[in-house]
Amino acid sequence: MKPTKNRVFCMDCGKPKMVFETEKKANTFMRFNSEEIKELTGICPVRSYYCMYCNAWHVSSSRVSARNYVKSKTEIVIELYKKDLEKKALQSTHTHDQHAARTRELNKQLTQIEYDIKEMESHVNEVENLSNNWQIINSFMLVLEEAKAVYCKFARIVRVDAKLKKISAKIKAGLAGNTNLKIGEFEI
Numbered sequence: 001m002k003p004t005k006n007r008v009f010c011m012d013c014g015k016p017k018m019v020f021e022t023e024k025k026a027n028t029f030m031r032f033n034s035e036e037i038k039e040l041t042g043i044c045p046v047r048s049y050y051c052m053y054c055n056a057w058h059v060s061s062s063r064v065s066a067r068n069y070v071k072s073k074t075e076i077v078i079e080l081y082k083k084d085l086e087k088k089a090l091q092s093t094h095t096h097d098q099h100a101a102r103t104r105e106l107n108k109q110l111t112q113i114e115y116d117i118k119e120m121e122s123h124v125n126e127v128e129n130l131s132n133n134w135q136i137i138n139s140f141m142l143v144l145e146e147a148k149a150v151y152c153k154f155a156r157i158v159r160v161d162a163k164l165k166k167i168s169a170k171i172k173a174g175l176a177g178n179t180n181l182k183i184g185e186f187e188i
């Protein structure tokens with residue numbers, strides 16, 4: 001006889017189903033009760049299947065082949081979740097690669113700035129180079145601000161920033177002492 005105590009409403013298929021703890025119990029139920037169920041309803045269970053939603057086994061009267069297999073709602077949600085995780089992991093990797101490339105570029109720029117500062121220090125008092133040096137210092141400051149936002153080696157940024165401030169002060173002093181140039185022409 002068809003048991004009544006093990007029936008639950010399965011949200012995955014949207015109808016009441018019998019629940020079995022194991023596949024063996026579901027198959028045993030079908031073997032001993034399928035004749036009686038067929039006499040009462042006209043259909044009988046022919047297969048058992050595992051339901052992810054109920055975390056149990058159900059029996060069904062529909063035959064499923066590989067060709068007409070329909071995924072359950074739970075399987076579809078799990079697949080979408082896995083695809084979303086893969087997409088996020090790919091985006092994270094891409095973002096990390098972009099950040100690493102920008103960090104390498106900033107590292108090269110900071111190395112060049114340090115080299116250029118050494119060159120400027122030797123020519124800082126030459127009047128004809130003051131305005132040119134000041135424009136170069138301003139471009140260095142822009143790179144340094146971006147490096148502060150992106151770059152991870154903060155000690156190096158502080159060192160370059162200190163060197164830029166030191167040479168900026170020397171150039172400002174040179175511009176202020178030069179009567180031919182107006183300080184207002186430059187961003188000091």
